[in-house]
Amino acid sequence: MAAILLKASKRGTLRRIPTGLSPTGVKGPKNPKVNKVCFSQAPDLNGAALQLVETHIDWASQLGAHPVQIRGKKRLPDSHSSKFPEFLAPPKDGYVHVFTPVEKVDCSPEECAPAMRQVIRNVLERRKEGALLFRGLPLATAEDFSRALVNLGLKLTNYEGGIGVRQRLAEAVDTASDDPPEFCIEPHNEMAYTPHFPEKVMFFCLDPPSPGAGGETVIADVREILPRLDKDVVDKFEKLGVMYWHHLPSHTPGAYLSWQKSLQTEDRAAVEKHMRANNTSWKWEDDNLSWWITLPSMLTYRGEKLWFCAIHGNNASYFKAHPLWFDKDIPDHHFPFTTYYGDGTDIEAEVLQHIRDVHWQVSMGFQLQKGDFLVLNNMYCQHARLGFTGKRKLAIALAMQDQDYPEDY
Template sequence: MAGQSLFHELVGLLPHQKSEGETVFPVVLSPNPKIPKAVHLPEAIKANRSWLDSLLHRSGAILFRGFPVSSASDFNDVVESSGYEDFSYGVGGAGTRTKVVDRVYTANEAPPDQNIPFHHEMSHVPVFPSKLFFFCEVEPGKGGETCIALSHVIYERMQQKHPKFVEEMEEKGLIYTRVLGEESDPSSPVGRSWKETFMTDDKTVAEERAAKMGMKLEWMEGGVRVIIGPNAGFRYDEVKKHKIWFNGVVGRFEDKLNDDPSKAVMFSDGKPVPIDVRDDCCKILDEECVALQWRKGDVLLLDNLAVLHSRRPLTMLPRRVLASFCK
């Protein structure tokens, strides 16, 4: 059986789920209870690709809940069924991940007690995934929510709150500074070593790969300082005719290896981003986000251009969320 009748949309299931006209964020889809046999998610996605694409474009996020997806291999089948081309998480990524099977990786392996701040995946490099899949293999006991927020809403609220900053950001662009160690730091959400980040232990090769991504490397004792940018702090959605908040103003302050946190995010002229701007952005993100408390078998599909995501600290183990990236 094909068609949208394989799915049943749930509204009001998630706390703080957003609704604007006919658009819901996120959309929550479950198997149609009127269908007598089990609805397998890969088959349902294959039969409804165009409809799901339009739904994702309107909403920015789709949560598939209640389908029989129980393993990394099952999740890989779901990702493959989408028809989206694979984006290999390789050179340039900041978070520590382990490949599990085929197109599936662990989500950021930062310690569970740490917050992973809001971000767009790999927004600091020229080529980044357009879509993200997440899958809950082991449901957390408490905490560990994945929070999602619409980027154009964050842009609009930041423009209202800090119009001069937004104007300056658009005119100048932003520069990010990170310090990468010789070895990976498993205690940090952005703890990949320079060797792992650039997938080489040859400094010359690392410099060549960094240059292709708009990065400059300054070697120092015990590691390297990475200068990224200047990059635009926003992007414009030509179809929806609005600007989106596409930057690391929040996340880059979390780099604990940076010996001068005031230079973590700067304008292209070297002027630091004010701390009050960062703090207000954090507050707005918290106010506007939807916090997803994972259930085993959940699959979350995000438009990486439209939606920021984060992870709250986990207060009760275990939790295992897997990820996959698409071009």
């Protein structure tokens, strides 16, 4: 593809409308014990109190019962690298933080929300942690998930402009991914290829995978990525930025995601308004849409520079392992999406491999249980999915940053 030249958009420190919340920045203990005295309680709608306690989970033993080999794994892009970990690592102690009810509870999703919100504020916002799991709450369906979500006081948003294949399940809730089950989704920050990415990503387990059947939910601490990347690679992307290219036909049957589905409209004028509002370039070819944007590879969040981009997971090489695309002989810019350096030149295969190696070196994973409610800070924690057999279904919801942080001034 010929070089595509356009002026890079500016994206750096996040700014949002203040809400009056004032994070303390207090760091919590890293190694919680079983039933540690760390309660969060809030009155439910009937005046009772739901109590949540931080609980230790022996992730290593659970994963050890069914070790997951990822080096050389089929349908995992570029996994034959000698620098890939041989096996998926379990979560570290204190990452993920797990909160469970003190006793068996029988309350509505709305009644669960106040105590959950207190935990989210304490763990993700005040203590600057990346991942939080609620387990054992009386939530079972997508509607339960939605009813709890809309009462958490978060700034929920939709998936407009997203490139994943998803279906709406309930208010503010979609399927997490409708990709073929055998495919492995790489570690990524949600919607990092747009300037309107969410701050929080929430998953809910509707149908868990069977033990040993795969489908592990993978997380990666973003703060461990930048120090491991080659300095020359980082410097080049910091200088040029990343160009994200998307090719979206109109209601085309087959594996493509249409622009109508991605942008949630049938109106071309609405598409163009969205593109202008997000400093995005686009072109129409008949009724087919291509759009592209150049964004920084890093951003500053809460006073810290983070590697925040989708260089590998949005590159056309992603499709070389995808069961719907691996045998397609088409140019890179005719795949649903790909990436370039910010000046429009190709990213070298060895650079993509290095970035993938580092991401999997810091990745951890586990199988969710039915009713698990996982909350991630999208700035600090990436997520992924390993392929599976049998059943597995997750729901997802997104929330924008709804406060300013003092350390960003």
